[in-house]
Amino acid sequence: MVELLAVILTLFSGLAFVYLLKYVTKSKQDFPQKLPPGSMGWPFLGETHGFLKSHRSNSLGSFLQEHCSRYGKVFKSHLFGSPAIVSCDFEFNMYVLQNERKLLPVDYPKVMHNILGKFSLILVKGDLHRKLRSTVISFVSATKYETQFHRCVEMLVLSRINSWDTNSKQVAFYKEAKRFTINVMMKHLLDINPYDTVASKILENFENYIKGFISLPINIPGTAYFKALQARIRLTAIIKGIIVERRKCNHVRPAQGGDLLNVILSKDNLSTEEMVSLVLDLLFGGYETTAKLLSLIVYFLGGASNALQRLKEEHQEIRKRKKEGEPLNWDDYKQMEFTQNVINEAMRCGNVVKFLHRKAVEDVKFKDYVIPAGWKVLPVLSSGHLDPTLFENPLEFDPFRWDDNSTSKQVAPFGGGPRFCPGADLAKLETAFFLHHLVLNYRWKIKGDDPPLALPYVEFTGGLLLDLEPTG
Ligand code: HEM
Numbered sequence: 001m002v003e004l005l006a007v008i009l010t011l012f013s014g015l016a017f018v019y020l021l022k023y024v025t026k027s028k029q030d031f032p033q034k035l036p037p038g039s040m041g042w043p044f045l046g047e048t049h050g051f052l053k054s055h056r057s058n059s060l061g062s063f064l065q066e067h068c069s070r071y072g073k074v075f076k077s078h079l080f081g082s083p084a085i086v087s088c089d090f091e092f093n094m095y096v097l098q099n100e101r102k103l104l105p106v107d108y109p110k111v112m113h114n115i116l117g118k119f120s121l122i123l124v125k126g127d128l129h130r131k132l133r134s135t136v137i138s139f140v141s142a143t144k145y146e147t148q149f150h151r152c153v154e155m156l157v158l159s160r161i162n163s164w165d166t167n168s169k170q171v172a173f174y175k176e177a178k179r180f181t182i183n184v185m186m187k188h189l190l191d192i193n194p195y196d197t198v199a200s201k202i203l204e205n206f207e208n209y210i211k212g213f214i215s216l217p218i219n220i221p222g223t224a225y226f227k228a229l230q231a232r233i234r235l236t237a238i239i240k241g242i243i244v245e246r247r248k249c250n251h252v253r254p255a256q257g258g259d260l261l262n263v264i265l266s267k268d269n270l271s272t273e274e275m276v277s278l279v280l281d282l283l284f285g286g287y288e289t290t291a292k293l294l295s296l297i298v299y300f301l302g303g304a305s306n307a308l309q310r311l312k313e314e315h316q317e318i319r320k321r322k323k324e325g326e327p328l329n330w331d332d333y334k335q336m337e338f339t340q341n342v343i344n345e346a347m348r349c350g351n352v353v354k355f356l357h358r359k360a361v362e363d364v365k366f367k368d369y370v371i372p373a374g375w376k377v378l379p380v381l382s383s384g385h386l387d388p389t390l391f392e393n394p395l396e397f398d399p400f401r402w403d404d405n406s407t408s409k410q411v412a413p414f415g416g417g418p419r420f421c422p423g424a425d426l427a428k429l430e431t432a433f434f435l436h437h438l439v440l441n442y443r444w445k446i447k448g449d450d451p452p453l454a455l456p457y458v459e460f461t462g463g464l465l466l467d468l469e470p471t472g
Pocket of ligand 1: 123
């Protein structure tokens with residue numbers, strides 16, 4: 001009897017075990033609640049050091065290459081002090097960017113919050129983001145067609161190019177490009193000319209302001225972080241002073257369109273703090289990014305003689321249709337088709353912005369995986385740009401690939417979704433006008449080996465020194 005009971009018990013527990021196993025496996029298939037594979041790296045430190053390690057910006061870098069081949073295009077890690085999911089999957093990246101408002105809002109490191117301030121368009125969310133962004137969008141979409149803006153850009157291109165001392169025959173191009181883009185922004189936003197005394201004060205403080213974004217938040221005199229916070233205080237005071245002056249002037253003679261300041265002063269739903277923040281955000285957004293794009297183009301064209309020749313021909317054609325010294329206009333810009341290919345290719349290949357910061361506020365399902373609420377999500381924009389399944393020879397700078405309609409359009413250098421870069425069209429126009437005068441007046445050679453590096457934002461550590469020769 002005891003033996004019979006033992007047999008029944010064994011059979012019963014065996015059946016129960018099989019049932020349990022089946023249930024567990026089934027429920028796993030029905031509710032796949034697993035994290036993407038990956039490694040969390042060192043305790044506390046995670047893998048941030050490896051993730052930020054510099055590499056050529058027209059490559060993915062060894063960290064991403066190794067992680068993608070070991071774990072796949074979406075993997076877990078521990079970055080910037082938080083558990084994180086890194087995505088090198090173009091489709092998932094687009095999903096992340098499109099769902100910024102509800103599921104995956106921006107989540108920049110704390111150091112940026114302290115420097116940019118609580119009204120920064122780049123950081124704010126919800127209704128405040130909608131309000132500030134709509135002001136920027138209406139300003140940018142109106143001015144890109146304005147003759148006054150085209151004239152101002154061209155005048156600043158010429159003043160930069162004409163300042164080059166042809167005797168020394170050498171320029172540090174990255175610095176020149178930065179001067180040009182900050183001058184455009186200062187004129188366009190605040191009606192400040194390059195030689196106004198306030199211009200050099202803004203420039204000086206702005207360099208320190210920007211350096212703070214990639215610093216450690218140690219607020220003691222001498223640190224980059226401390227200098228950035230001080231620079232923000234000074235910049236705020238300068239811009240507030242300009243606002244007070246402009247209000248007085250507009251009171252006497254009401255403003256008619258013009259720069260950003262007039263546009264924001266005409267809105268009665270913006271506080272002075274929000275106005276200052278908008279000006280700083282646009283100066284920040286439009287300064288280094290566009291200068292990096294210009295420098296990338298000059299760098300890549302230095303090794304692409306066929307593309308440079310075609311670019312030159314396009315601009316010579318435009319000149320032939322114009323009178324001597326006649327300024328460029330919107331119609332000319334629309335004729336610059338190959339120039340657009342060069343810009344697209346430099347953006348794809350050079351990756352001005354490598355990745356963006358987001359955070360899951362709810363559990364997010366991706367294929368068989370779940371990204372838990374509270375985790376950081378970092379869409380890597382460069383991964384799609386350099387994906388050999390999307391682009392043939394992806395590491396090669398080849399603007400001609402954009403002539404071909406079958407070329408993948410899966411690029412996102414300006415981000416996507418509700419935070420798509422509002423300055424994209426301005427950046428392209430400034431770049432095209434600069435290239436017009438550069439290729440018509442100069443040929444250049446890059447001195448030494450100074451490739452664009454992802455640090456993680458693109459940098460030319462040697463300043464991109466060029467040997468210049470006027471084409472005569
Ligand atoms: C080649 C030049 C540029 C590149 C590559 C670039 C890239 C980007 C990217 C990737 C974003 C999205 C950030 C995110 O989703 O978190 C962005 C946002 C932004 N950009 Fe640009 N940008 C460029 C030029 C400009 C210019 C010229 C301006 C100003 C006139 C500007 C102003 C901004 C602002 C204010 C935002 C924040 C938008 C928001 O959060 O709603 N950018 N940019």
